[in-house]
Amino acid sequence: MSKKASLNFRFRYLTRTVLCLFAVCSPSLFGADAVLQRLPAALLVPGGAAVVPTASDAIRGEYKGERVLLARFEGEQYAIIGIPLSAKPGLQTFTLDNRAGETETLGFSIADKAYTEQRLTIKNQRQVNPNETDMTRIQAESAEMKAAFRSWDEALAPTFSMIPPVDGVRSSSFGLKRFFNGEPRAPHSGMDIAADEGTPIVAPAAGRILATGNYFFNGNTIILDHGHGLISLYCHMNTIDVEVGRQVIAGEQIGRVGQTGRVTGPHLHWSVNLNNTRIDPALFLAD
Structure with missing residues (x-):
């Protein structure tokens, strides 16, 4: 691809992406409960998300080898893509298959983002440098969680407008070094x-x-599947109040805040995964 063609490609899809960030999707997206709201403009960075218009027959x-969530709104279809923290600034590409069996490559550009540092003191040294027995356990648990994060239901x-899972104070933001x-x-x-x-988690x-x-590391943990590769994680809980397979609604209690696993005090660690990417x-909380 020539330099000129590359720039045209980049501009074309970056423009399409920025324009679609202001879309608001109706409840008809996947069902009566699915609502896609406008995401913040600062999405196109490592750890953010891209919302890219696609062909209607995709x-x-x-x-990056992971399935992408596709959503419809007012006759338009969008690819909603989680961008990994490890992604490099510049052009990102993904592929779409249509009903005719054809494959198309689309792209979007991301900017760099400088995440700040956080330095913590952990009293339990094994939580910083685990021993051999600990590592065996950690590796098994990591395999379990990786399998869960690749679930596709x-x-x-999926609902893209979420409520805070606990009433508290944000103590650490996403992406900190x-x-x-x-x-x-x-x-x-x-x-x-x-x-x-003991504060309720919903x-x-x-x-x-x-x-x-x-x-x-995570202590008492719940993994919640919202469908189509959108999965959330809740860690360090005191109690787990739900069982595997249970269907829950927004606002329903699933556990209580604790300080299990690697912690410096009671809190909830909440993660969101999209296309197997944290x-x-x-991005999913209302303004």
Whole structure:
């Protein structure tokens, strides 16, 4: 591709993407409960999301080997794509398959974002440098969660407007560059909301309980499937009040705030996954 053609390609799809960020989708998207609202303009960054208009006959999309959520609104179809924190600034491409068996490549451009640092002191040194036994457990738990995050439920109608899962104070935002006891660790993959131990935690949107468990780092954890690759995660809970397979509605209690796993105090760690990619949960909260 020539430099001129590359620039034209980039401009074309960046323009289409920015324009569609101001779309508001009606409840007819997937069902009576599915509402796609305008996402913030600062989406096209690592850890954000892209909303790209597509051909109406597209039936399946893929981005970085993961299936893409497709949604309709007023005769238009959109690909809604989670952008990983590891993504580099510049042009991103994804593919769409149509009913005729043809494949089309589309693109969108992302800008860089400088996430700030957070330095925490963890009293339990094993939570910073696990021993061999701990690592065996951690690897098994990681495999379980990775499998859950790749779930794709066609029957569930995803909702893109969520309510806060707990009444508290945001103590850590998404994407922070983290250091535990001075040692660098993976960026923060969710939002932390500090609250008193025992504070009720509710489902921010309707879905099905995909998995529950007690994990080394995450403590008491719930994974909630909202459908079509939109999945949320709730960690460090005191109690888990739902069982696997249960259907919940927005606002229904699923557990209580605790301080299990790797923590510095009672809080809820809340993550949102789209196309098996952790993205900023704040994108789904009402203004």
